[in-house]
Amino acid sequence: MKAGVAGWPVDHSLSPLMMQAWLTDAGLAGSYDRIGVQPDAFAATISRLRDAGYRGINVTLPHKQAALTLADEASEGARACGAANLLLFGPDGIVADNTDIVGVEAALAESGWQAGVGPAVLIGAGGAARAALHVLNASGAPVRIINRSRDRAAGLVRSMGCAAEIYGLDDAAAALEGARLVINATSLGMKGQPELCVPLDALPPGAAVFDMVYAPLETPLLRQARARGLRTVDGLSMLIGQARPAFEAFFGQPAPAGTQVRALLEAALEERA
Numbered sequence: 001m002k003a004g005v006a007g008w009p010v011d012h013s014l015s016p017l018m019m020q021a022w023l024t025d026a027g028l029a030g031s032y033d034r035i036g037v038q039p040d041a042f043a044a045t046i047s048r049l050r051d052a053g054y055r056g057i058n059v060t061l062p063h064k065q066a067a068l069t070l071a072d073e074a075s076e077g078a079r080a081c082g083a084a085n086l087l088l089f090g091p092d093g094i095v096a097d098n099t100d101i102v103g104v105e106a107a108l109a110e111s112g113w114q115a116g117v118g119p120a121v122l123i124g125a126g127g128a129a130r131a132a133l134h135v136l137n138a139s140g141a142p143v144r145i146i147n148r149s150r151d152r153a154a155g156l157v158r159s160m161g162c163a164a165e166i167y168g169l170d171d172a173a174a175a176l177e178g179a180r181l182v183i184n185a186t187s188l189g190m191k192g193q194p195e196l197c198v199p200l201d202a203l204p205p206g207a208a209v210f211d212m213v214y215a216p217l218e219t220p221l222l223r224q225a226r227a228r229g230l231r232t233v234d235g236l237s238m239l240i241g242q243a244r245p246a247f248e249a250f251f252g253q254p255a256p257a258g259t260q261v262r263a264l265l266e267a268a269l270e271e272r273a
């Protein structure tokens with residue numbers, strides 16, 4: 001069975017390492033490839049991979065919205081997010097799903113956050129923010145979005161039919177007042193990017209901070225949260241959480257629970273640092 005991840009650039013993707021480790025531990029003979037695809041070649045490449053016998057493809061930046069448009073059928077989550085990170089090739093066409101939603105849910109479960117305890121703050125309004133906004137909205141928690149471009153955040157909320165208060169980065173302190181959960185879905189804090197500078201001192205004890213960034217694993221935001229004694233979750237929890245259902249969809253069985261996949265990814269990140 002063949003599967004892979006399509007993106008541009010895709011060299012940095014940790015998915016092949018994860019999937020291969022699970023394949024080996026499951027004793028399966030499948031393969032999982034890294035497929036570099038420029039935006040103007042995406043549709044043609046998907047068609048070629050389908051003809052070549054691939055079971056399906058994970059989709060990453062910048063193709064997640066285009067992926068949805070290629071699907072004959074889409075999960076409710078993919079439709080709600082307006083984006084898909086998983087395409088499955090079946091006899092009746094292409095089925096799209098968004099397992100980033102599962103990844104966000106896994107990270108939030110690890111954070112101990114419970115909807116209903118207070119406002120949740122989502123920082124960012126790009127592709128990664130979509131799954132988080134979907135999960136937060138479904139939880140019923142009041143949502144505040146902080147984004148450099150308020151217009152982009154307003155557009156995201158509108159396009160997803162969600163409810164959220166919108167703040168700019170210059171107004172972050174007001175948004176964070178009393179929040180029980182903070183999610184960073186911007187690229188700030190990534191290696192080579194500026195830090196995400198928001199004050200966490202207005203968060204109550206017991207609040208949780210989840211940073212989607214995983215290179216580095218300990219971002220300045222998570223360092224600040226730990227120094228304040230807040231609960232923290234790093235980006236690997238989401239990365240692993242979104243990959244598990246994809247593995248099962250591609251290879252027909254759950255990813256082996258015993259694989260030390262986090263340790264493997266941490267070692268790979270350490271090597272790259």
Ligand code: NDP
Nearest residue numbers: 124125126127128129148149152185186187212235238239
């Ligand atoms: P996008 O390019 O779609 O969005 C980028 C976001 O970051 C926007 O909100 C943008 O604000 C903001 N941003 C970027 N640069 C700056 C800056 N200099 N100052 C202020 N804001 C800035 O990227 P994605 O949403 O796809 O990815 C965001 C992050 O999430 C990345 O670090 C990515 O690695 C991570 N990610 C992690 C996953 C995981 O499994 N852990 C899965 C997917 C993504 P604006 O709208 O104003 O431009």
